[in-house]
Amino acid sequence: MVELENSGELNKKSLNFIENFIENDLSEGKNDGRIQTRFPPEPNGYLHIGHAKAICLDFGVAQNYKGICNLRFDDTNPTKEDVEYVDSIQEDIQWLGFQWENIYYASDYFQQLWDFAIRLIQEGKAYIDEQSAEEIAKQKGTPTQPGAESPFRNRPIEESLELFRKMNEGVIAESAMVLRAKIDMASSNMHFRDPIMYRVITQHPHHRTGNTWKAYPMYDFAHGQSDFFEGVTHSLCTLEFEVHRPLYDYYIDLLQTSNYRPRQIEFNRLNLTYTVMSKRKMLQLVQEGEVTGWDDPRMPTLCGLRRRGYTPASIKDFINRIGYTKYDGLIDVALLENSIREELNKSAIRVSAVLHPVKLIITNYPEGEVEWLETVNNPEDESMGSRNVPFSRELFIERDDFMEEPMKKFFRLSPDKEVRLKSAYIIKCTGFKKNEKTGEIEEIYCQYDPETKSGMPQSDRKVKGTLHWVSVKHSIPAEVRLYDRLFKVEDPASEKDTDFRDLLNPNSLEVLTDCRIEPCLADVKPLDHFQFQRTGYFNVDSDSTPKHLVFNCTVKLKDSWAKNTK
RNA sequence: UGCCCUAUGGUGUAAUGGUAGCACAUCUGAUUCUGGAUCAGCCAGUCUAUGUUCGAAUCAUAGUAGGGCAACCA
Numbered sequence: 001m002v003e004l005e006n007s008g009e010l011n012k013k014s015l016n017f018i019e020n021f022i023e024n025d026l027s028e029g030k031n032d033g034r035i036q037t038r039f040p041p042e043p044n045g046y047l048h049i050g051h052a053k054a055i056c057l058d059f060g061v062a063q064n065y066k067g068i069c070n071l072r073f074d075d076t077n078p079t080k081e082d083v084e085y086v087d088s089i090q091e092d093i094q095w096l097g098f099q100w101e102n103i104y105y106a107s108d109y110f111q112q113l114w115d116f117a118i119r120l121i122q123e124g125k126a127y128i129d130e131q132s133a134e135e136i137a138k139q140k141g142t143p144t145q146p147g148a149e150s151p152f153r154n155r156p157i158e159e160s161l162e163l164f165r166k167m168n169e170g171v172i173a174e175s176a177m178v179l180r181a182k183i184d185m186a187s188s189n190m191h192f193r194d195p196i197m198y199r200v201i202t203q204h205p206h207h208r209t210g211n212t213w214k215a216y217p218m219y220d221f222a223h224g225q226s227d228f229f230e231g232v233t234h235s236l237c238t239l240e241f242e243v244h245r246p247l248y249d250y251y252i253d254l255l256q257t258s259n260y261r262p263r264q265i266e267f268n269r270l271n272l273t274y275t276v277m278s279k280r281k282m283l284q285l286v287q288e289g290e291v292t293g294w295d296d297p298r299m300p301t302l303c304g305l306r307r308r309g310y311t312p313a314s315i316k317d318f319i320n321r322i323g324y325t326k327y328d329g330l331i332d333v334a335l336l337e338n339s340i341r342e343e344l345n346k347s348a349i350r351v352s353a354v355l356h357p358v359k360l361i362i363t364n365y366p367e368g369e370v371e372w373l374e375t376v377n378n379p380e381d382e383s384m385g386s387r388n389v390p391f392s393r394e395l396f397i398e399r400d401d402f403m404e405e406p407m408k409k410f411f412r413l414s415p416d417k418e419v420r421l422k423s424a425y426i427i428k429c430t431g432f433k434k435n436e437k438t439g440e441i442e443e444i445y446c447q448y449d450p451e452t453k454s455g456m457p458q459s460d461r462k463v464k465g466t467l468h469w470v471s472v473k474h475s476i477p478a479e480v481r482l483y484d485r486l487f488k489v490e491d492p493a494s495e496k497d498t499d500f501r502d503l504l505n506p507n508s509l510e511v512l513t514d515c516r517i518e519p520c521l522a523d524v525k526p527l528d529h530f531q532f533q534r535t536g537y538f539n540v541d542s543d544s545t546p547k548h549l550v551f552n553c554t555v556k557l558k559d560s561w562a563k564n565t566k
Numbered sequence: 567u568g569c570c571c572u573a574u575g576g577u578g579u580a581a582u583g584g585u586a587g588c589a590c591a592u593c594u595g596a597u598u599c600u601g602g603a604u605c606a607g608c609c610a611g612u613c614u615a616u617g618u619u620c621g622a623a624u625c626a627u628a629g630u631a632g633g634g635c636a637a638c639c640a
Contacts, residue, residue: 014580014581016579016580019575020582036614040640041640042639042640044639044640050632060621060630074640075638076640079639080639080640133586133638134639136638137636137637137638140567140636141636142636143568143569143635143636144567144568144569144636145568145636146568147636172636175638177638178638188568188569188570189569189635190569190635190636191635191636193636196637196638198614198638200638201638206630216638218639218640219639219640220640222640223640238635239571239572239633239634239638240633240635241634241640242570242571242634242635243569243570243635244635245570246570266571268572273577279640283574305582314630320577320632321579321589321590321629322578322579323578323580324571325572325578325579325581326573326630327571327573327578327633328571328572328580328633328634329577329578330577330578331577331578332576332577332578332590333577333592334577334590334591335577335589335591337591338589338590341602341603345602345603350600352600371630375598375599379599379600380603380604389579401600411598411602420599420600421599422596422599424599426599428614442590455599458601459599461599462616463599464596464598465598465600466598466600466601467599467600468600481628505637520635531603532600
């Protein structure tokens with residue numbers, strides 16, 4: 001923890017470009033020195049690691065400058081939104097360790113937005129367009145060609161007012177008409193070509209306002225104004241909204257009555273290698289059963305990462321490391337994995353689990369005898385204490401830890417060779433039993449040296465290898481799930497023309513059914529963190545019987561095994 | 567062939583006109599009560615050109631490359 005705090009302070013020294021803007025605004029005395037941000041998710045999916053980046057910024061800025069950060073649900077499109085998402089979003093923000101000052105909904109401002117829209121119609125700055133979506137799109141022109149004006153553009157104000165009211169009465173069919181701002185159909189910024197302000201939605205009741213409203217504001221007509229109504233000073237969002245900013249400012253100009261003015265600043269979205277962050281695609285994975293749910297440990301959602309064993313601190317550490325810029329890059333997922341490995345390496349209790357067991361019999365150890373041997377919980381942190389593990393004549397060791405004919409640099413067990421059993425004795429292999437048909441090793445025999453018990457005066461004899469083990473009689477059978485990357489290509493997001501399911505990694509989940517774990521794991525609590533000897537990190541998923549160990553291994557797990565056995 | 571944004575080692579990010587630094591990854595060595603840890607080390611960078619300046623990653627101009635913008639999504 002000390003080191004984490006230090007690194008936080010070190011990072012504080014260099015401000016990101018957003019904090020520079022903020023300090024400038026403060027030094028110029030803008031907004032009476034007040035700092036207010038907001039985290040504005042649309043409740044149409046679960047939060048993912050990319051949202052964590054925005055959350056850390058929105059809440060972090062508020063903390064650093066003694067301001068406030070509100071949670072605002074951008075719920076202006078009832079066709080896509082649901083209370084399920086509203087709930088999960090709150091849960092995940094709090095899990096990350098942030099607390100909003102207030103919780104707001106864009107739908108709280110529907111009346112104010114409506115009144116503002118009426119005002120714009122009255123001022124001749126907005127009109128009702130009765131063309132179809134296709135016609136409007138056609139008239140919009142292209143980025144290189146100016147658009148054409150709608151035939152309804154100059155209709156009488158009273159007519160627009162009348163129709164706008166009807167839009168909200170349920171007597172207008174969806175997509176029959178829209179309210180558009182009258183700006184400039186020839187603007188080089190597409191968003192100024194008479195952007196749509198309101199559309200009619202009658203088929204989906206809103207998850208909060210029910211059937212009260214039939215006319216719903218578009219993002220551009222809701223977001224900036226919501227910021228303004230709430231008193232947001234810095235509206236931080238991702239780069240794709242950069243071209244929206246002039247429109248944001250346009251509406252704010254019309255709304256502004258004092259010196260107060262919210263300011264939109266954009267930063268780069270998080271892109272991770274081997275990771276799909278699109279909500280649409282994640283929803284598809286869930287709906288089509290490619291994963292077990294939004295919280296599947298292979299998903300980049302916060303709840304998925306949580307089940308995989310990520311801690312809030314590790315995610316925040318990762319976000320802290322990648323920073324905020326305007327460069328649209330692709331971050332190596334190894335950076336994220338390093339953050340959790342570093343934390344768990346310091347904080348997790350190390351325990352033993354044998355994933356591919358083979359029986360090891362110590363022929364000179366008395367039958368029926370059991371010794372409870374002390375083993376430290378974390379060699380890097382003595383304050384985490386120790387526990388006792390049972391040792392007996394028959395043990396399980398990792399199949400990979402024995403080689404009949406050892407290769408170069410293989411320092412684990414092979415005939416006539418010695419290794420140390422972690423926290424126990426040095427043993428020497430005296431033989432093995434092999435299934436003649438399959439060639440599989442069935443049992444390994446060895447003798448132990450009683451003088452070499454851990455902690456004893458004679459025990460410091462050097463041997464080249466150390467093995468983890470569990471006692472056959474005392475160990476608990478377990479099913480271990482190894483989760484790898486869900487996608488097998490480095491940048492699945494860029495494979496736009498491919499069905500992304502073709503990019504799925506068929507080995508993203510491996511279930512090992514005959515694993516053996518230490519008895520101390522019999523009643524661990526869900527999400528307790530442990531580190532397996534040698535093999536990685538895991539947390540425990542209590543929802544399943546038999547006990548499932550959700551392995552939070554690094555994705556190179558299998559490669560490394562292959563490498564180690566070469 | 568419009569408008570907006572961006573460009574620093576393999577990846578990400580600092581340096582705000584004055585020594586190009588840090589992290590991750592890779593590789594090498596050490597180490598052996600697991601070690602995928604730890605320690606040490608190597609490799610590797612300012613997109614190009616011109617200009618301004620005593621001095622440019624930083625400022626200017628022009629190129630080049632990448633991203634965004636043409637939803638009744640956010």
